[in-house]
Each structure stands twice: as C-alpha cells, then as structure tokens.
Amino acid sequence: MTRVGRVERTTKETSVVVEIDLDGTGRVDVSTGVGFFDHMLDQLGRHGLFDLTAKTEGDLHIDTHHTIEDTSLALGAAFKQALGDKRGIVRFANASVPLDESLAQVTVDLSGRPYLVHTEPENMAPMIGSYDTTMTRHILESFVAQAQIALHVHVPYGRNAHHIVECQFKALARALRYACELDPRQTGIPSTKGAL
Ligand SMILES: [Mn+2]
Numbered sequence: 001m002t003r004v005g006r007v008e009r010t011t012k013e014t015s016v017v018v019e020i021d022l023d024g025t026g027r028v029d030v031s032t033g034v035g036f037f038d039h040m041l042d043q044l045g046r047h048g049l050f051d052l053t054a055k056t057e058g059d060l061h062i063d064t065h066h067t068i069e070d071t072s073l074a075l076g077a078a079f080k081q082a083l084g085d086k087r088g089i090v091r092f093a094n095a096s097v098p099l100d101e102s103l104a105q106v107t108v109d110l111s112g113r114p115y116l117v118h119t120e121p122e123n124m125a126p127m128i129g130s131y132d133t134t135m136t137r138h139i140l141e142s143f144v145a146q147a148q149i150a151l152h153v154h155v156p157y158g159r160n161a162h163h164i165v166e167c168q169f170k171a172l173a174r175a176l177r178y179a180c181e182l183d184p185r186q187t188g189i190p191s192t193k194g195a196l
Contacts, residue, residue, distance in 0.1 A: 002021070002023070003021065003022040003023055003082045003083065003084065003180075004019070004020065004021045004022075004082055005018075005019070005020050005077070005078035005079060005080065005081030005082030005083075006018070006019045006020075006078060006081070007019075007074045007075075007077045007078040007081065008074075009070060009073065009074045009077075011070065013058065013059050013066040013070065014056060014057065014058040014059065014066050014067055014070040014071075015056070015057045015058075016054070016055070016056045016058075016070050016071050016073075016074040017053070017054070017055045017056075017074075018052075018053065018054045018055075018071065018074040018075050018077075018078045019051075019052070019053040019054075019078065020050050020051070020052050020053075020075070020078045020079055020082050021050060021051040021052075021082070022050055022079075022082045022083070022180050024045070024049060024050050024051025024052070025049060025051065026045055026046040026047070026048070026049045026050065026051070027045070027051045027052075028041065028042045028045035028046060028051070028052045028053075029052070029053045029054075030042060030045075030052065030053065030054040030055075031054070031055055031056070032054060032055075032056040032058070032067055032068070032071050033056065033057070033058060033060050033064075033067060034060075034064045034067055034068060034129075034130055034131060035129050035130065035131075036128045036129045036130070036131035036162075036165075037064070037067075037068050037071070037131055037135075037139075039166075040139075040165065040166065040169040041054055041071075041075075041169075043166060043169040043170050043173055044169055044172065044173045044176075045173070046173070047097075047169075047170050047173035047174055047177070048172075048173035048174070048176050048177040048180075049177055050173075050176075050177070054071055054074075054075065056070065056071045058070065058071075060130075063132075064130050064131065064132065064135075065132070065135065065138075068131075068135050068138070068139060069135075069138055069139070069142050072138075072139040072140075072142035072143045073142045073143075073145070073146050074146075075143055075146075076142060076143040076144065076145060076146025076147035077146040077147070079143070079146075079147045079176075080146060080147045080148055083110060083180065085189060085195075085196075086110060086112075086189055086190070086196040087187075087188060087189050088182045088183060088186050088187065088188075088190075089110060089179065089180055089181065089182060089183065089186070089190060090178060090179055090180070090181045090182075090183045090186070090190075091109065091110050091111075091179055091190045091191075091196070092107075092108070092109050092110075092179060093107070093108055093174075093175045093176070093177075093178035093179035093181075094106060094107040094108070094175055094178075095171045095172075095173075095174035095175040095178065096171060097167050097170040097171035097174060098167060099158075099163040099166055099167035099170070100160070100163055101157070101158060101159050101160065101163065102155060102157065102158025102159065102160065102163040102164045102167045103155065103156060103157060103158065103167065104153065104154070104155050104164075104167035104168045104170065104171035104172075105152075105153075105154045105155075105156070105171065106151070106152065106153050106154075106168070106171040106172050106174070106175040107151075107152045107175065108149055108150065108151050108152075108172075108175045108176060108179045109149065109150040109179075110149050110179050110180070110196065111148070111149060111150045111196060112148050112149075112195070112196045113148060113149075113150060114144045114145045114146075114147070114148050114149065114150075115144065115150040115151070116137075116140055116141055116144045116150075116151050116152075116153075117151070117152040117153070117154075118136075118137050118140055118152075118153045118154075119153075119154045119155065119156075120136065120137075120153075120154075120155040120158070120164055120168070121155060121157065121158055121159075121164060124161045124164060125161040128161050128162050128165065131165075133161050133164075133165060136165050136168060140153060140168075140172075151172075153168055153171070153172065155167065155168060
C-alpha cells in the first residue's frame with residue numbers, strides 16, 4: 001500500500017504542484033518563492049516524516065497571499081488523497097513543541113470534517129521576511145478545508161514571531177505524523193460509523 005497524494009492546481013493567480021508521501025523519511029523539496037513559507041513546509045515534512053514536494057509559481061508581484069493560500073489548499077487536498085479510506089490509522093493525536101520561549105500545542109482528528117480552532121499571541125510582528133504573520137491562520141484554514149480534518153492549534157505564550165509560527169508547524173507535523181501512523185491492532189476504519 002502506498003499512501004501518496006499528488007495535486008496540480010492552476011488558476012490565473014498561481015500554478016501549484018504538490019506531492020506528499022505519508023510514509024516517507026522527511027525528504028523535502030519545496031520552492032514557492034516565499035522563503036519563510038518554504039522553511040515552514042520544510043518543518044512539516046521533516047518532523048512529520050513525510051516526503052514532500054511543493055512547486056508554486058504565484059503572482060508575487062501582487063503579494064505573497066495567493067501563493068501561500070493556494071499551496072496550502074493543494075497540500076490539504078494531496079494529504080486527503082494520500083490518506084485514502086483511512087483504514088488502519090491511529091486517527092487522533094496531539095503534540096506539544098516548544099521553540100525557545102514559545103510553545104505550540106496541536107491536536108488533530110482525521111475526521112473527514114473540516115474544523116479549525118486557532119489561538120496565538122496578539123500583537124506579533126506583522127512580517128517575517130515576505131511572510132505576513134496573519135497568514136498562519138489562513139494556511140491552517142486552507143489546509144483544514146481541503147484535508148477535511150479537525151485541527152486545534154494553540155500557542156499559549158511566545159514572543160518572537162519566527163518562533164511562534166515555527167513551533168506551530170513543528171507541532172502540526174508531529175501531530176499529523178502520529179495520527180497518520182498505521183496502528184497494528186486497527187484492522188478497520190477507526191470509526192463507529194464505518195467511514196471517515
Ligand atoms: Mn485568501
């Protein structure tokens with residue numbers, strides 16, 4: 001069984017190709033033209049042990065918004081595709097990851113229903129390089145909408161914007177990795193409904 005998803009998405013604003021292998025080794029090859037966002041996708045692959053490829057050519061002459069959003073939508077769709085019918089998965093997981101003074105707590109249910117709960121410190125620095133820090137929630141919303149998962153991401157405290165965002169992606173990676181793991185005792189689909 002291979003758990004691989006591949007999505008191509010082209011609009012007048014962006015052209016995106018994303019590929020993910022849930023049973024990878026953390027090999028990442030991403031280029032979106034937004035350096036800090038690439039760094040975050042790198043975290044997701046490395047700490048999720050996903051093999052992840054993302055190539056985006058977006059309308060960066062406007063700003064980085066469409067590029068980041070559309071990559072996140074494609075990533076969510078590829079993730080859902082890779083999960084298939086979710087037979088044998090752990091399904092629920094959580095992870096807490098600190099980055100120096102910042103802490104992220106992520107809980108996930110690969111439920112088949114999109115829902116995001118997100119809190120992070122207010123008054124963060126507005127930009128990290130060309131990355132608008134209000135995009136973190138937008139990335140998570142976009143991913144969740146397409147992946148169809150319930151995702152709760154909280155940063156109870158933190159000060160440095162780079163740390164606050166990065167620890168969220170690291171904790172997300174770990175939580176997704178654990179939730180996607182195949183449970184040797186789980187032979188069916190982990191739902192009393194019989195479908196996820
Ligand atoms: Mn948008």
